[in-house]
Amino acid sequence: MPLVDTEQLMESTYRQMELSTERMRENLKGVRIVGVHSGKGGVGKTTVAINVAVLLAKNKRVGLLDADIDCPNVPKMLGITGTLATENGLIQPAEKHGIKVVSTALMRADDTKPFIMRGPMKHHILMQLLARTNWGPLDVLVIDLPPGTSDVPLSVMQLVRPDGIVCVTTPQDVAVLDAKKSINMARSLGVRVLGIVENMSGDVFGAGGGERAARELGVTYIGSVALNGDIVKASENGAPAVEASPKVRNDFERILEAAAL
Amino acid sequence: MPLVDTEQLMESTYRQMELSTERMRENLKGVRIVGVHSGKGGVGKTTVAINVAVLLAKNKRVGLLDADIDCPNVPKMLGITGTLATENGLIQPAEKHGIKVVSTALMRADDTKPFIMRGPMKHHILMQLLARTNWGPLDVLVIDLPPGTSDVPLSVMQLVRPDGIVCVTTPQDVAVLDAKKSINMARSLGVRVLGIVENMSGDVFGAGGGERAARELGVTYIGSVALNGDIVKASENGAPAVEASPKVRNDFERILEAAAL
Numbered sequence: 118m119p120l121v122d123t124e125q126l127m128e129s130t131y132r133q134m135e136l137s138t139e140r141m142r143e144n145l146k147g148v149r150i151v152g153v154h155s156g157k158g159g160v161g162k163t164t165v166a167i168n169v170a171v172l173l174a175k176n177k178r179v180g181l182l183d184a185d186i187d188c189p190n191v192p193k194m195l196g197i198t199g200t201l202a203t204e205n206g207l208i209q210p211a212e213k214h215g216i217k218v219v220s221t222a223l224m225r226a227d228d229t230k231p232f233i234m235r236g237p238m239k240h241h242i243l244m245q246l247l248a249r250t251n252w253g254p255l256d257v258l259v260i261d262l263p264p265g266t267s268d269v270p271l272s273v274m275q276l277v278r279p280d281g282i283v284c285v286t287t288p289q290d291v292a293v294l295d296a297k298k299s300i301n302m303a304r305s306l307g308v309r310v311l312g313i314v315e316n317m318s319g320d321v322f323g324a325g326g327g328e329r330a331a332r333e334l335g336v337t338y339i340g341s342v343a344l345n346g347d348i349v350k351a352s353e354n355g356a357p358a359v360e361a362s363p364k365v366r367n368d369f370e371r372i373l374e375a376a377a378l
Numbered sequence: 379m380p381l382v383d384t385e386q387l388m389e390s391t392y393r394q395m396e397l398s399t400e401r402m403r404e405n406l407k408g409v410r411i412v413g414v415h416s417g418k419g420g421v422g423k424t425t426v427a428i429n430v431a432v433l434l435a436k437n438k439r440v441g442l443l444d445a446d447i448d449c450p451n452v453p454k455m456l457g458i459t460g461t462l463a464t465e466n467g468l469i470q471p472a473e474k475h476g477i478k479v480v481s482t483a484l485m486r487a488d489d490t491k492p493f494i495m496r497g498p499m500k501h502h503i504l505m506q507l508l509a510r511t512n513w514g515p516l517d518v519l520v521i522d523l524p525p526g527t528s529d530v531p532l533s534v535m536q537l538v539r540p541d542g543i544v545c546v547t548t549p550q551d552v553a554v555l556d557a558k559k560s561i562n563m564a565r566s567l568g569v570r571v572l573g574i575v576e577n578m579s580g581d582v583f584g585a586g587g588g589e590r591a592a593r594e595l596g597v598t599y600i601g602s603v604a605l606n607g608d609i610v611k612a613s614e615n616g617a618p619a620v621e622a623s624p625k626v627r628n629d630f631e632r633i634l635e636a637a638a639l
Contacts, residue, residue: 271496290613
């Protein structure tokens with residue numbers, strides 16, 4: 118026997134990856150998976166993911182996975198606290214505003230403690246959340262992706278293979294630039310792009326960047342969400358803005374229609 | 379000889395890491411290193427890093443490293459285009475507004491192509507940028523970090539060991555939450571926190587979250603930068619807002635003083 122049995126370690130690591138991919142597929146069989154992404158952070162991916170999920174839940178069974186493993190914000194913005202229970206080794210999602218929610222923010226008591234970890238660990242956690250959550254019957258799973266074109270977005274696009282990606286941008290040039298990277302990433306990995314949403318549109322940040330990018334890249338321009346104190350207030354209160362503001366609800370109804378969600 | 383000489387591969391990988399760490403230390407000997415971080419994206423880390431660097435350059439020799447390896451925005455916001463030259467195997471930084479700038483955005487012609495890569499590759503590129511750039515004589519190196527508490531921020535805090543970290547937040551709860559994670563990360567890795575800057579302060583996003591977080595965590599509250607169309611416009615035009623707007627310059631002069639930069 119060698120000091121470290123590398124062969125057995127590799128075999129079991131490989132088998133574990135294969136198993137978690139199989140379990141993930143089995144667990145999400147027949148579920149429509151929609152990813153919300155952008156290259157840049159802070160453009161409102163979580164706002165879009167939450168409001169889309171809550172609105173879809175009016176006539177569908179909807180899950181929302183917070184895939185920002187190290188800096189998760191979904192529970193805070195939905196007013197969900199506490200830690201998730203497990204039953205028979207399966208994670209029980211939280212339920213609020215008609216949707217089922219899983220997030221690493223619901224895995225420990227002190228939410229100011231950082232998850233300091235490298236990519237492979239984030240990948241592993243992502244796969245566990247997908248494979249080992251007891252979602253119950255679902256029609257749609259919305260995945261709120263972290264920014265960037267690295268580990269977690271790559272794992273989701275390569276292994277989870279969503280039915281479509283909604284790309285979020287703000288009107289500013291730098292955000293539009295990163296939205297293009299996001300769309301080119303999805304394309305190069307063979308994932309369908311449902312289109313671009315322009316968030317925080319109007320006033321301070323300008324408008325039209327999202328529509329221009331959609332035209333340049335030949336993807337659908339889904340629509341815009343106006344920069345709006347209602348959305349900020351709703352998030353601070355842990356309530357989805359579609360429920361608090363008829364104006365925001367109207368914006369998101371148009372988004373669901375344009376993205377054929 | 380085995381088919382794959384794992385021993386030699388490990389030896390050379392290890393030696394390469396050791397060498398790049400040594401080279402990085404040698405290359406930055408005597409340079410004050412300041413990181414700009416936040417857990418959340420889109421809070422204005424790059425805006426703060428750029429404006430701090432440009433203002434510091436009025437009486438110091440300043441470098442700015444864009445450490446957002448996969449979605450770099452510094453060159454776009456400074457109006458720098460083209461690709462960097464190398465000389466004798468060393469990267470020649472771009473020079474603009476009195477500072478020397480290195481970014482992966484200046485490493486290929488098409489800036490809409492994504493860098494799709496996992497953490498270890500980002501770590502490797504980061505170390506190369508630090509070790510193999512011909513900065514010339516520098517007093518200060520400002521590092522614009524990507525969001526999150528994972529690979530690149532971890533590599534910088536663990537291996538580069540900056541003299542201090544400026545933490546950026548917006549007034550909103552979710553951003554403040556992630557700022558706390560950023561500060562707790564720096565603390566747990568033994569990196570000094572210079573304090574918190576509140577960006578996009580006032581009006582739409584509210585105000586006071588940064589100051590409250592500073593009090594709760596017992597760190598310096600450095601000051602705020604008002605949410606301001608001038609900053610957005612300056613970024614779109616590739617000009618630092620401290621040069622375009624006396625009001626913004628005033629905000630940043632207070633920041634340099636309060637952070638003892």
